[in-house]
């Protein structure tokens with residue numbers, strides 16, 4: 288059996304929606320992007336969304352919009368994709384890592400205060416694998432020290448925790464529509480916020496700092512434009528928005544199927560002596576973006592490769608990023624500094640998780656994981 292690590296879920300109707308835009312006059316940022324922004328905000332229960340080309344762009348621009356730059360420190364987690372910390376560096380600021388919780392792998396909110404200095408300007412929590420961080424606690428700390436919170440919600444569109452959803456307790460939440468995400472336009476991203484001034488600034492920053500987008504310049508009498516600030520070229524296109532809009536209608540239905548698959552995995556692995564599972568808290572609805580298991584660090588790579596040999600697509604999300612060459616060289620990070628993130632990074636394996644996965648395929652993954660982990664653990 289061959290089971291891909293990921294298969295997208297774009298339907299013929301989604302494609303037809305994109306084709307309709309492609310048959311129209313306006314391909315770049317216009318009405319379709321605006322409609323997506325409205326619908327995405329509505330889905331999240333937030334006021335504003337600004338569509339961009341990636342979550343990396345969303346994070347970068349959110350930091351800039353809040354005036355974070357050279358000399359500033361941003362507290363974040365090393366248990367994430369590099370985009371999180373790279374965006375802080377793109378903004379000219381310094382990422383400051385703290386360790387994560389052993390059971391959820393999310394940033395440990397109890398360690399935030401000990402990392403705050405006079406240079407700290409923001410906290411950048413990541414809702415890892417789909418489970419939200421403790422935003423109530425993080426908001427309290429941010430209020431006490433007058434810090435901005437930017438959420439990396441790339442994995443967490445559908446999530447909630449203690450009744451709180453992404454973007455609700457922060458200053459800007461950033462989303463990814465990358466190829467493997469829960470809704471996708473191949474590449475794409477968005478920032479959602481309740482702050483009108485920031486949303487307006489983000490719209491300028493995503494398009495070179497121009498005072499008017501193409502839709503405003505060309506749809507009526509020609510209007511001259513100004514460049515009000517130095518921006519980037521990060522604007523979402525109507526084609527991307529058309530693909531996303533029609534997927535948004537199925538987002539909960541797709542989540543239901545991923546939830547079902549995760550429960551099959553959890554039931555099968557919960558009492559297995561060779562496998563540990565991250566905890567999904569009872570008060571938490573995980574967006575179920577990635578399903579990970581943990582095995583003994585010395586066996587992890589062997590298990591990974593054997594699963595691949597038996598036709599199962601796997602990944603590692605993530606090895607702790609402070610140990611990557613650039614971060615070691617630039618910030619003198621070393622092994623031993625974040626032991627929990629290191630341990631999780633050395634033992635994690637991500638299994639296939641997407642709505643198109645059949646029950647039969649899930650059973651094959653379960654059986655194979657059980658066999659391979661048992662063999663390597665007793666070897």
Ligand SMILES: Cc1ncc(COP(=O)(O)O)c(C=O)c1O
Pocket residue numbers: 340341342343344367368370371413439441442462463464465475476
């Ligand atoms: C946690 C996290 N943050 C940020 C990103 C960056 O997203 P994008 O590829 O849309 O820039 C990713 C992408 O995989 C991610 O997993």
